[in-house]
């Protein structure tokens with residue numbers, strides 16, 4: 274018999290003014306997609322051995338990792354077995370696009386995530402046809418487990434500064450990989466420490482003493498039978514982190530490690546047997562895997578934010594606290610407008626990021642198809658947009674997930690709420706795949722170039738077209754959606770123009786272009802990430818906004834129910850569908866090993882002698 278649903282949640286669900294299932298179907302891409310997703314989740318989550326007897330918070334660092342590997346094997350097999358052979362690739366992608374299935378199994382991410390998220394995409398994007406055929410067969414069947422090893426102890430952002438060398442030896446037709454310094458050690462790659470046995474290494478290629486830039490190499494670093502590190506390879510784990518503690522991030526050093534010539538991934542640039550180097554049509558094609566993951570991250574943020582606001586909104590409907598009016602009893606905290614302000618932006622932002630992710634994915638697919646035909650025209654714009662959207666969605670999601678946590682008071686600080694772990698997952702994305710400030714400056718670089726082109730009368734791409742709108746500075750906007758968008762475009766234009774004016778002022782004062790850029794970089798980041806609007810309109814918009822909060826209030830629980838996260842995926846004492854928050858908090862507390870006995874051994878060993886003055 275299922276547990277009784279909290280009365281307040283029942284009331285909330287009765288109050289909802291729209292059809293929740295319809296919104297779920299819309300988010301999934303149709304009723305069939307919802308059915309497929311639910312069927313997949315039912316199948317996988319009914320697999321034995323997927324869940325923890327002891328909450329992993331109570332395991333040691335080493336036990337957490339070993340337990341995660343155990344679950345990763347079970348999970349991967351269950352996902353493979355659950356695949357519906359009659360489904361198209363697209364239907365399969367839709368079924369997983371919105372599903373956070375892995376989150377039901379891994380609170381702190383999987384030791385296999387880099388294999389799926391970067392090693393396979395790197396092969397698909399960087400290997401030539403023959404290499405792709407061979408390595409995809411092995412990687413997709415999990416005969417090998419890989420990662421993506423680019424960042425080094427001394428360099429993460431500045432790829433051209435990477436120190437790992439790959440020196441071509443034409444006599445043996447091999448590359449010699451070497452880490453000349455400690456700072457050249459690969460440092461951070463997920464799964465690298467003890468899980469993976471192959472990786473795509475980004476290294477500085479030298480032929481006959483000449484630099485040929487950063488190139489991708491597929492490198493085996495552990496024996497496939499014994500899993501022992503190969504000769505010339507130094508390996509280890511980088512230690513405990515804020516989150517991602519079951520991802521097994523590691524370090525790897527090369528000592529004159531030799532690999533055959535065909536291990537350089539040669540889709541874009543090639544090295545012939547005699548050492549002839551055939552340059553890539555664009556050296557930045559080597560950075561293609563990162564562009565792909567930045568696109569994936571935008572959708573990932575939408576889903577993680579939806580998960581956090583689901584937990585916080587349901588909890589806010591159940592939690593009653595304080596007094597809004599004398600003698601009226603304690604209200605649901607969701608009735609406080611400040612609580613609505615904290616949470617409803619998160620609901621809206623998740624939907625906005627989902628729609629943005631769909632748009633960006635379509636743009637990525639189009640540009641990638643063009644690249645296959647040798648058309649690189651739209652690659653710079655894709656790079657600029659992917660940088661901006663990855664940076665903005667990860668920054669906003671981190672802020673909104675943290676706000677969801679703090680809106681739940683002390684219980685939001687409990688690991689059993691799962692909000693701290695979700696924060697740990699999303700805030701990492703502000704750093705990985707390109708640190709956000711650096712990416713915003715990449716976008717700013719494109720905006721400044723576009724404004725210069727607009728000022729010289731050139732046509733701009735659709736996403737940059739606002740820089741060529743001759744809009745009067747006295748633009749009056751109303752509070753219609755169109756008016757607000759016009760306002761934002763006007764201010765965004767002003768931000769770019771102001772940053773550019775600032776740079777020109779520094780150059781006129783005698784600074785070089787690089788110093789002028791650096792001095793203007795705060796404005797440049799602002800031009801890429803946000804816009805603000807003038808005082809007079811704030812008041813009007815504020816009234817509209819507060820009115821909107823009231824309209825959303827009766828539908829808040831319905832809106833988060835529509836994300837359709839089952840309890841195992843929320844993995845939260847505060848966010849379960851039935852709202853039995855207090856019972857669940859107590860159930861989880863009793864799982865603490867400290868509750869196994871009323872008096873802990875430290876009393877007899879330390880406390881008692883201490884309190885009796887004997888220590």
Ligand SMILES: CCCCCCCCCCCCCCCCCCCCC/C=C/C(=O)SCCNC(=O)CCNC(=O)[C@H](O)C(C)(C)COP(=O)(O)OP(=O)(O)OC[C@H]1O[C@@H](n2cnc3c(N)ncnc32)[C@H](O)[C@@H]1OP(=O)(O)O
Pocket residue numbers: 375382383386389390391421423424429430431432433463557558560561563564566569570573574577652653656698699702704705706707708711715718719
């Ligand atoms: C599948 C299961 C997964 C489960 C995961 C669950 C986790 C839950 C988390 C929440 C959900 C998220 C879901 C996502 C899933 C993925 C998980 C991944 C886990 C983490 C993995 C992390 C991996 C990494 O971090 S890999 C390393 C990333 N590193 C970087 O990004 C480095 C950043 N630096 C750079 O990109 C470059 O150094 C740059 C661009 C800053 C400068 O490059 P440069 O060579 O020095 O160029 P420059 O001289 O400045 O000239 C710029 C010039 O070049 C053009 N350009 C630059 N880059 C590109 C590009 N990529 N493409 C095209 N063009 C490019 C630029 O436009 C300029 O052109 P011009 O102005 O014309 O000169």
Ligand SMILES: Cc1cc2nc3c(=O)[nH]c(=O)nc-3n(C[C@H](O)[C@H](O)[C@H](O)COP(=O)(O)OP(=O)(O)OC[C@H]3O[C@@H](n4cnc5c(N)ncnc54)[C@H](O)[C@@H]3O)c2cc1C
Pocket residue numbers: 387420421422423424427428429430431460461462463517522701704705706707708709710711714
């Ligand atoms: C959880 C996690 C997982 C990761 N997984 C992987 C992985 O699997 N594979 C991999 O290769 N890497 C991985 N990374 C590494 C990640 O890609 C790097 O941390 C990231 O690229 C930032 O580089 P960095 O750490 O060297 O920071 P730095 O580049 O040293 O940045 C430090 C500070 O300097 C500033 N800065 C740097 N350059 C500039 C500039 N040009 N202009 C203005 N400011 C600048 C930055 O804004 C930042 O504030 C992971 C990182 C994390 C946190």
